[in-house]
Amino acid sequence: MIMSETLTKTTTTINHFGKLTPMMDRLRDSIIDAKPYVDPERAILTTETYRQHQDEQVDILRAKMLEHVLDKMSIFIEDDTLIVGNQARQNRWAPVFPEYSMNWVIDELDTFEKRPGDVFYITEKSKEELRAIAPFWKHNTLEDRGYASFPEASRIFYDLGIIGADGNITSGDGHIAVDYKNVVNKGLKWYEDRIKTALANLDLTDFNQQKQYYFYKAGLIVIDAIHNFAKRYAQLASKQAQNTTSATRKAQLEKIAQILNKVPYEPANSFYEAIQAVWLVHLTLQIESNGHSVSYGRLDQYLAPFYEHDLKTGAIDANGATELLTNLCLKTLTINKVRSWQHTEFSAGSPLYQNITIGGQTPDGKDAVNPTSYLILRAIAQAHLPQPNLTVRYHHGLSDKFMRECVEVIKQGLGMPAFNNDEIIIPSFIRRGVKKEDAYNYSAIGCVETAIPGKWGYRCTGMSFINFPRVLLLIMNGGIDPESGKRLLPDYGKFTDMTSFDQLMTAWDKALREMTRQSVIIENSCDLALEQNYPDILCSVLTDDCIGRGKTIKEGGAVYDFISGLQVGIANLADSLAAIKKLVFEEKKLTTTQLWHALTTDFADEDGEKIRQMLINDAPKYGNDDDYVDDLIVEAYKPYIDEIAKYKNTRYGRGPIGGLRYAGTSSISANVGQGHSTLATPDGRHARTPLAEGCSPEHAMDTDGPTAVFKSVSKLSTKDITGGVLLNQKMSPQILRSDESCMKLVALLRTFFNRLHGYHVQYNIVSRDTLIDAQNHPDKHRDLIVRVAGYSAFFVGLSKETQDDIIERTEQSL
Incomplete structure (x- = not known):
């Protein structure tokens, strides 16, 4: 019987969820204390494969690359773990993925340790090894091919940072959850059998079937590679078992060897086996490609049968199951990713956005919460980590008991769980053609974005970023970028020549539609380069119906394929439009010339500061349930929502349902990076300072309490913003001290979701004083730990600018 080390009665009275077992506590300390180094091992092994197999079809090349890495990479088993598998030579070390980008890696080798946040370390030997392989990758990476594919007329928007897509051409896709339910219940052998049957039925005289042949052969290679990868760990565990003097550890290692000689190739038959199978596949997906937001899907649903079976047979108890789940959480944090500094500003805190989804409903509309859901809450609280992300699917039938338990986790100060609303998301999916039973099985993917695990293509969100406030400044300057002096849009009329607010909104409509069109061109260029050169074979094999169609995900193999870009600075745009309309065109307190001068000089002189205070204090602000400003942002967002729906993605008509685009506000920490390139804005914001994040109000502008914020956000067209409506809220820990206050929060959440039809919300429970002391x-x-955007991070690892941005967020009360 697998049971945890005994928890004392004293411990359980101190902590609602109990504490980590001593074994997991030691593992946690070792992971948190690990210094994040840049690891060149994967880069070296990948280069070896590409040099040796350049002549192979790209599917075969990518499969052999993964095979070589899994066969030759360093592996280890920590002294205090029950689940095994490592991404790099040490925990928290970040591999380099040279096929995606090497230019920034070489350029930043000597500055990794000097970053203001997200610091990485690197040895001189590692620098030499990376410089040695760099010439092979010159003009041979995704970044090189992606950038070259941007049409010149569109490239300028990328170069100037108005449309951001850096992550799309410097890393893989991610933003996906594969079919873990089939992995644990049928094993990789089931996928292998499907591929062999498909191969046997091919007619290679048919060109399209010949293309399928290479994908199928590649699929067999990667399945065999994972099978052997698991056996490597089994052999290592057996060897360590022979050498240990601890009888307890010997038994643990022998059990690990037994499990890894079976899963993930064979079906799992126990809770322990299922978790190990999920972890090894999850890990391998992130060795194959460094695309982030690779998520676990509905973990409580596909693990529940294993837990219930083992509980009945006496093979496990609740404490033992919790220990395995905390072990999974701890292993999840070991995965790391080093990004270029430009990309890091969009993803502060080194997040991987690995999301676990619990709760929600069954296809017949019944509450899906089960005992495993509670165990996952307990494990997340005990592990106390920024990763994995935890999302709870809310619906009106969710019990007060479960909601109250969620609030207990929120009180731990993890920024988790986030809540997504079934009442909005499921109908939105069904309207877009998703089958009912699939819509009811959705999960969070990364931050707040949602998709159907195992049936959805890449990047349900995160394709590109459009800086709304910067587009407004561009319009006000007659289509010319105020900084570079380059014309980017037609002259729809300079702001200083306008005589009515309607003229500005007409120009906004035309300009935003053109900006949307340009973002589509850039996104398609990224997708083209990825499809042609960097197929992810394992991820495709584990996504329906790539095997049935003989296509990778990028070729149209997924059942569903909808994507979205991200729109940044929503609150800034709302407040800016309100200030212009009220102070310039209605009350005429400012002339267009006065305002434009104040913006271009960053409110530098005495009159400029007076104007800034007027913009801040004398105009309505988004987040206070004021229709004046809330209606303006709804109107301003509409051209994007309407325009983006016109454009198909590159998989349209090639198999998937959908192939379309929609809006999304999950802008991660792009509000900080995009703020750097944005001059002063008409809401009174200084130049180069952060923009508002997600769809949250600007700091200190939401003065009428959390209900008013909820009402403002709920006026957005949430049914159309299927890519996610990200709302951060911040409260002091003092607020949730009493049971009464906790139930008030539950009631507030129910009001937001049931009556106001909110999409998403998450909470930072940390005081300003604590953050400043940190x-x-x-x-x-x-x-x-703090919630940065749609993810959490260790506060001390963030840059001071991002820390300041979090400190300045409005602290709400109940």
């Missing part, structure tokens, strides 16, 4: 004394707060 800035000044980081050593005292090494595991202080």
